[in-house]
Amino acid sequence: MGDMDDIVKDFLVESNENLDQLDRDLVTLEKDPTAREVLASIFRTIHTIKGTSGFLGFSHLESVTHVGENLLSQLRDGRLLLNGKMTSGLLAMVDVVRRILVNIENTGQEGEGDYTSLIETLTRLQGNEKKRKKTAPVVATLPTPPADSLPEPPAVSPSPPADLPSAPPAVALSPFADPLPAPPATEELSREPVNADPASPLGEILVQAGRTSPEEVNEALKLQHDGDSRRLGEILVEKGAAKPAAVQEALQVQAEARAPALSDSNIRVDVSLLDKLMNLVGELVLARNQILQFSSTQQDTSFLNTSQRLNLITTELQEGVMKTRMQPIGNIWSKFPRVVRDLATACGKQVNIEMEGKATELDKTIIESIKDPLTHLVRNAVDHGVEMPEKRLAAGKSPEGHLLLRAFHEGGQVNIEISDDGAGIDLERVKQKALEKGLITPDQAARLSDRELLNLLFLPGFSTAEKVTNVSGRGVGLDVVKTNIEKIGGTVDIQNRVGQGTTLKIKIPLTLAIIPALIVTSAGDRYAIPQVSLLELVRLEGEQARKGIEKIHGAAVYRLRGKLLPLVNLNHELRVEESGIGSDQIVAPGGSRTFAGAGSDAQSLDFASARSKHLLWKTRLRDFLDGKGTLTMAEARSHKDCALGKWLYSSGLEQFGKLPEMQHLENLHQQFHGAVREVISLKTAGDTARSEQELVRVESLSAQIVSLLTGLERQMAELNAVNIVVLQADDRHFGMIVDEINDTEEIVVKPLGKQLKGIPTFAGATIMGDGQVALILDILGLAQLANVVSEVRDRSVGEKSAETESRRDDGESLLLLRGPDDGRMAMPLSLVARLEEFARTAVEKAEGRHVVQYRGQILPLIHLSSALTERRQGPRISGSSEPGAEDEKIQVVVYTDQGRSVGLVVDRILDIAHETVKIQKHSGRLGTLGTMVVQGRVTELLDLKGIIQTADPDFFNEVVAA
C-alpha cells in the first residue's frame, strides 16, 4: 500500500459507506421505482463520487460514475422509470466503483480495468429513453437540469389533482407544460429564495414559499379538523389553493428536514480507541472488586461511602462503554437485501426478505464474527430453502418466497432466527446422503431421531445439494457456521417443517468481556462458572447425599424433580486430587477414594457407632458398679478393652489418627478409665461417698467424650454434603459436583495465553478480588469432555439412552434376588435403603430374634426363607435356607421407615433391573404380591411391607420418641 493522502483516505471511507447505502437504496428503489427521496439520495452519492474522483484524478472512476449519474438524473427527473435492467446496471456500476476503490486502497491507483462494456450498457439504458422523449412533446425541449443550474420554477398550468404525494410517471402527464409532476432536483429546492423552515408543517412551508396563502391553509386545516380525512396537500390542491408541484416540493423539503437531524448527533470514533476504553473499564472493574472486598473489612464510614460511590459509578461506566461497542444487527443485515436479490435472480427464484428487530444491539466483536455465518445461512435459505416459483405455485404457495430475519434479546442472550417458507429439509435425503458419505452406519441411520438427522447437516463435508453451484452447496458451509458461532459461545439449532420451511435459531451470549459468574471451589482452587450456563444449585446432605446419587450403567445420576440429571465430578474431570478438610488425614476403608466428598458415609457413622458403643458400655459399667456384673474387671479398668477402646485402637486410630481431635479423644478416654479405676478401688475399699464423687468425674469425662464424638460425626457428615451445580450446555442439562459453592460475582473475562487456549474446559481466566487468578470454566467444553454432551454420532446413542432412561422413569427399578427355593424374586428398589453384607458372626440374638449392630442401631433381621414358609422347600442346588450355613457372610436388604430399620436376609442379591411392573398372576401367598416377568424370567414380586408386618407387627407403628 503506497502512501495515501488523508483526502484520499477520507474519500475511500466515506465512499465505501455510501456504496453500502447505495446497495440498499437501489434494492428499495426497485421495489418502489418512484421513491423520490431514495432516487435523490442515490443521485447525490454518485454525483459526489464523480466530483471527487475527477478532482483526485481517478479518470476511470470518473467516467463510470459520470455515465451512472446521467442515467440517474434521468430517473430522478422522471424521464425514465426504473426497471430491472437498469437496477442491475446500476448495481453493476456500484460493484465496479467498489472494485476501483479497493484498487486505490491497495495500490494508490485505480488499476487498469476495462469498464467500457459497463459504460456502454449504462449509456444504452438511457438511450432508449431518448427515443421516447421524441414522442412526448413537451418533455423533449427541456434539457436535463444540471445540478448547479437554477431554473425558474416552471410555469405551471393548472393540472387535475394528482394523486399526491406519489408521482405518476412522466409519460402519463405528457400534455402538461410542466415536464415534471414532481419537483426538480433537491438542489433547486434548496435554492428557494424563501427560507422555508424545513421542520415546520406542510402548510407553513407552502406559505413561506409563497405558494399559498395563510387563509387558505387555515381553511384547509379547519376542514381537516371537521373530519376531512384527506391530507393537507390534497385539500389545498383541490381547492386550487396550491399547485401540486408546489405541494410536492414542500413535502420533499419536509422529508429531507427530518433526515439530517439524525446524522448531526453522531460522531466517528476509531474502533481501537473504543477497545482501549473497554480494556480500561475492565481493569477498573477488577480494581473496584478489590476495593469492595477490602471495604468489607473496614469500619470507616467515609471510606465505605466512597467505595460504594465508586461501585455505582463503575457499574454505570461499564454499562455505558459496553453500549458504545454495541451496534445494531441491522448493520449486517443491511447488506442482505442486495444479496438476496442477486441470488434470487441468479437462481431464477423470487424471494422477499423481511427483517424484524434490526435495532437489536450486539457487541461489535460479535457482529464481526457472525457476519459471514449469517450471510451463508441467508444464501442457503435462498438457494436451497425456497423452491422455484412453479413448484411453489403447484404447492399452493405464493410464487414469491419469504425470508424472515428476526433478532431479539432474551435471557441474557441475543437470539437470531432465519426462517424461510420453502420446502423444508427432506430428512430422508439427509439420511441417504449421510449413509452415502459414510458419516453414519445403516444401524445408526435406523435409530436416529429427527433432531439428530438435522444435526448431521452440521457435519463437515455434508451437503444435500444436487449440484454444487458457485453459490453454495459446496458442503463447507454449515459446519463452519456452527464452529464460528460456538467459538463466540453461541449455539445453532435447526427447526424443520417439511413442505413449509426451515428455521435456523442462533443464540449468542450478550457480552464477552464482563460477565456475572458463580465462584466455586474444587480441590482447593477457585473456578468461575458463567451464570448464563447456570440453572440451579442443589445441596445434598446426610441421608440424601448417600441415597440421592444413583448409578445407571456405571454413570452417576441424580433424580432432580423426577428427571435424571447426569452427574460430573469436577475434580475428576480436571484430574486433580480431591482435597479439603482432612481428606489427606483420612484413610478410607480399603484405601479407595469415594465418589462424593472427601469423607465417606461410613466414616461419620463410625463415630456415631463409636459413641453408641461407649454409651452402651457405660450402662454396663453402671451395672457392674452396682454389683450386677456383666463387665469383667479387666474390661472396666483397661482403656483398651472397653468397647470404645477396642474400636479406637483398631480401626479408629488407623483411619482417623491424624485428626487432632482423635488425640484429644484418646487422652480423654484414658483419663476416663483412670477415673473408673479410681471409683472401683474406692468402692472396693468401702469408701462409697468418695466413690460417688469420683463417679461424677467419670460422668463428666464421659460427657466430653460423647460431645467430641458427636462433633467428629458432624464434621464427617459435612464432608459428605454434596454440592451439585446444575448446568446447561447445548440444551442439555447436567449436574457438576464441586467441593464448595462460594459466591456470585461480576468478573472480567481475560483470555488465556496461546499455550493454554487449546484446553477445552477453560474459557479464560479472571482476577479475583484478592488478586488471585481463577480459571473460568467452559461449560460446553467440560460437558463434551465428560461425554455428557458429545458429537453427533455418540449423541445418537446418548439420546437413545436418555430416551430409554426417561422410559425407565415410567418403569421401576427392581432389586432382583434369589429366593429360598432358587426362584427369582424382586422388590422395588425404592424400598431399599441399603444393601449390606455382614459377617455371619456379627449376628447376635436378642429378645429371641436375630439382630446385628448396624450404624449405631440394633438392626432386627428377618430371614426371607422363614418369612415365606408356605413355599415348598425343595432340595436346594446350593446354599441353604438356614442361617449358620456355610457362607461366612450374609446378604441383607435394609429397609428403613421413620428412622427404624429392619434387615431382610436374602440368599443372594442378583441384579437391578428396570421394568414396568406388570403383575401377570396374582398370588394369595403371604409375602408376595404376584408373579411377573423380569429380564425374561419369571419372577415373584415380594411384599416387603407384608413380610415385615408379619415378623414384627409393631414396626409400622408410629415412633413415639427417639
Add this chain to the structure above:
Amino acid sequence: MAGKKQFSTFVVDQLLFGVGVEKVQEVIRYQEMTRVPLAPSVVKGLINLRGQIVTAVDLRRRLGLRERAAADLPMNVVIRHEDGAVSLLVDEIGDVLEVEEEAFELPPGTLAGEARELIRGVYKLKDTLLIALDTDKMLNLVTSAARGA
C-alpha cells in the same frame, strides 16, 4: 557496536542461561500461581501481573532438568511475546551481561533432541558458559515432550 550483545541472564539448576535483553519485559520475585489442570506439565500456573494474566512456564521442566525442591521458590523472568507476555520460572536471576558475538558457538552435535531445539547456542565467558535460549521455541509448547508427563 560491533559484535556485542546484551543478555538478561538467570540460573536454572546451576546452569547459566540468557535471553536477549530486548525480549525481557521485566524480572520479578516469586508470585503466587494458580495451577491450570489439564495444561501441559511445563505450565506451572498463572500469575497476576498488575492485572494481566500471565502464563508461567517452568524452565526446569521445559528443559528436561530435575525438579526444583519444594521449598525453593522460583523467580519470574517475564518475556515479551507476540501473543502476550509469558513468564519463565527460574532459580535465580543473574546480571545483564554483555557478550562478544565472537564468543558464540552453535550447540554441540552431541546435544540431544528437545534441548537442541531450545538452545540457540553457547557464549564462552571467562569462567563459565552462557547458554542462549531461543524464546520462540521455548514458548511453543506444542511439542510432545512439553506435553508429556
